[in-house]
Amino acid sequence: MSAAIADGRVMAGRYLRHVVRAPEEIVIYFSLPIMFVLVFGYVFGSGMSVPGGGGYREFLIPGVFVMTMLYGIGATATGIAVDVGRGVLDRFRSMPMARSALITGRVTADLARALLETSVLVVCGLLVGWRWHLGLGNVLAAIGLLLLLRLSLSCVGVALGLSTPNADTVSMIVFPLAFPLSAVSNVFVAPELMPGWLGTVSEWNPISATTTALRDLFGNPGLGSDSWPAEHALLLAVAWPVALIAVFGPLSVRLYRRLGQ
């Protein structure tokens, strides 16, 4: 067991070293949320009003945090798919190391990346006028929710990376998967403004749940909706990731085992 943890740590170190040695990748992942802040915060945002009152950028930033976690699926899946496609996975699997280490290492490294990404975004947010209003404890709780979400999405990413034949396919799958999830959510506009069923999807979307929970925790302007998912956002922000982990964690392990069939 302790050997498995040690191997997982070594493997996490490997993935973090990738970030240092090939920083382009993380820069690309950053450019997307920053672009969203700029485009929506400044171009469209001036024409938008927040139902509950308050600045649009204060409303937007928590959603951008969440979206950044979502798009991290791409990094996870690509990293795993590259490993599977190259011979290096064969070397790992022919060595007397814990077989779980690839997955635990990737997930651990993803959480470290998520912390780094969140810190950068906090600074960006502060620069464009976003603030938290309800104390440091709430901020920590919010970061906890973000990490939990990223953990679950990391499991999804590992499963995706293991089930696609190569790294190029990954990006073709991730974007069409992640974009609707972020667009049909309450990150940019209130679900009430969407046509009927789309609004319902948007309200129940895990992205919406964590976004609403974050707005509540930061004291940022929200949508003031009184629907069930909006009222119980904190519960959903925990339940959704836990459910995703319960499904995609074991699935990832199964897919990983199947590589040897």
Add this chain to the structure above:
Amino acid sequence: MASGLHKRYRGGQGATALDGFDLEVPAGIVHGLLGPNGAGKTTAVRVLSTLLGFDAGRAEVAGADVSRQPGLVRERIALAGQYAAVDELLSGRQNLVLFGRLHHLRPRDARTRADELLERFGLTDAAGRSAKDYSGGMRRRLDLAASLIRRPQVLFLDEPTTGLDPRSRNQVWDAVRGLVADGTTVLLTTQYLEEADQLAGRISVVDAGRVVAEGSPDELKSALGADRLEVVIRDGALLGDAAAVLTRITGAPPHIDPDQRRLRVPLLKDRVETLTATVRAMQEAGITVADIGLHRPTLDEAFLHLTARHPADRPPAPPAPPRPPTAAGSTPLAGYSPSTASSPAPSASSPSSSASPSQSVSPSSSASSSSEVAA
């Protein structure tokens, strides 16, 4: 090492890659697995190195059962694949340290070992560069270095020189020879006859998922038949006379190829004496000899002979014609597809082409063969 292995890939056409694969490798030698593309070499290596499950049979590597004690097997083996299995983003040194750590070396020991191996494989100067910037030969050497972190008992090398330039290939060969000198058992797959001839003490010829012949390179060559004496005469009208001379000297009627004005006869002993006697006798009989020589079958010929008629799903091929000796060397067998092997050549068939290949060399599979330990 393996007995009666069967492996069928799932999905797709569900190719049967191993079909009763038997192999025994004595410790401390380089054992070559020689076979054309798609013969099942990689599959065999992946099964034996615990990367791939198998459907039937038994396999034991370095004293451990592959399906029941895969962890133990992994403790004792190392693998260097057809594609360099290194982390492209990390530097050469970071790669070796990483693998050392995953072998549970302490951080300092992992670094020391990494530096030793970089030195040994001439990579010290490139140690800090990303592996993706390495040349093909450097990457292959890094890959080999990575397999040697823990001095494995058994090393699997899957086509370690495919695609390398001759200089890099020689470097890899030297490294392999050095390993065996250290007491490691090496199972080497290759489609290059020259490579098997150069490195391997024993060779198993693999075709269509099973071992069709086994022996030392020399045994495989002589499996094809004895040396033979070939005489080409100037005047085709005298072929009958020449045949009579050869029959008198060697005691066996020669094979006659009228188009080439060539006579060919197997020689079992007194090779040089027979040659000189023939020259003299032809002179005395007034027959002008255009060319005369002793020919030993090449490994190419042995290989083609062994694989050309084996698989049931191939069209029945005539006995493989011997290839001209110039074809020997590093020609990849990929080029010698069954169709090449079965295309009728103008020259005559070799004297022993009627003998069954698996009879003429020590058969590798027998009912009693159980798995045996290497190293």
